[in-house]
Amino acid sequence: MTASLPINLGGTSVKWGIPVHRAPADMDIRSMRSPRSSGEFQAMLRHIKQDFGTTPDAVAMGFPGPVGADCALTQACTLWPDEDLRDFDVMQEIRTVFPRTDIHVINDVSAYGSFLLERGETDFCVLNIGSGVGSKTYxxxxxxxxxxxRGGEIGHWRDPGVPAELRCDCGETGHIGAISSGRGVQRFAAWRARRDAEGFAHSALGRIAGAPADITTHALVTAIRGGDAFARDILYDAMAPLGRAAALLHVAIGCERFYLVGGFAEALMSDLPPALAASAAVHCWQQHFDWTSAFRVIEDEVRTSLLGLQYHARRAS
Ligand SMILES: [Zn+2]
Structure with a gap:
């Protein structure tokens, strides 16, 4: 039996699916560390090909950066922050390893969009809160x-609420990705803990992490989920710029549904939507709109993205 091979290349890790039955959802999900440079890209593909064990009908990759016409890339700042990818021919790179296979490359956030389109959704925005912040609007x-x-890079929108000391993965300051991403919240928490040493020391976050420099996203999630007010305030302030951006999308094009994906979103689950809703609600015309149900975390988000890639390959071929 052959099948399509979905590959979700993230800033930190790459995940792929091995089919175990004919139903698309039945797949083993494998992962490894993402390649540290474009020079390691083919080695990653060879490892995945060997793991897949046979020649797939199609390879469908979600790539963490803008994907233009003919799969032209420009940069992928959560993955290879210092590389200019305008001369990196991703299709040819994949074709070298999978020479007799249909190849599809889309933006990584589009993979979730593909899943939601398959489910019959038509008007929505996907917000990816992972290594950086990505978006796709439908x-x-x-x-x-x-x-x-150029659409879908909401993480690089500059917001005056982002402390100048925090740097986005693209290298610039003031961007939403510098504070509202998983990595961004972690950096922001350390920044806040250093400025409020007493509050930090008396918080659950302080007890879990010990020192500002040792705050991990895992420690943050544990503290927030446990009801720690210090960590909760950090989350609400970190999500405020992204909530403002969602409010702008709402009044600009009428978007009413925001799906939250990415490792940080999945870890926080029901604790994340209220933080975004609190900001969005005060930054646009209310008109009785219910922001509390506008943001929804997608569960099992890795499987969702891999399924979305499979659906995309099926529709495109
Ligand atoms: Zn940026």
Whole structure:
């Protein structure tokens, strides 16, 4: 039996699915550390090919950066922050390892969009809160990317609420990705803990982490989920810029549903939507809109993205 091979390349790890039955959802999910440079890309693919064990019908990859016409790349700042990818031919790189296979490369956040389209959703925005912040917006079932695929990079919108000391993975400051991403919240928490040493020392977060420099996203999630007010305040302030951006999307194009994906979102589950809703609700015209149900975390998000890649390959071929 052959099947498509979905590969979700993230800033930290790459995940892929091995089919175990004919139903698309039945797959073993494997992962490894993401390649540290584009020079390691083919070695990663060879490892995945060997693990897959046979020649797939199609390879469908979600890539963490803008994907333009003919799969032209520009950069992938959570993955290879210092590389200019305009001369990196991702299709040819994949074709070298999988020479007799249909190849599809889409943005990693589009993979979730593909899943939701398959489910019959037509008007929504996916917000990926992982290593960075990514977005994809859909209207009438069409992904809105603009003429040169610059849409979906909401993480690089500059917000005055982002402390200047925090740096986005793209290298700039003031960007939403510098504070509202998983890595960003972690850096922001350390920044806040250093400025409020007493509050930190008396918090659950302080007891779990010990020192500001030792705050991990895991410690943050544990403290927030446990009801620690210090950690909760950090989460609400870190999500405020992203909530503002969602409010702008709402009044600009009428988007009413925001799906939250990414490792940090999945770890926080029901604790994340209220933090975004609190900010969005005060930054746009209310008109009785229910922000508390506008944000929803997608469960089993890795499987969701891999399924979305499979659906995309099936629709495109
Ligand atoms: Zn940025």
């Amino acid at each position: 209207a009438n079932g069409i992904e809105i990317n603009g003429p040169t695929a």
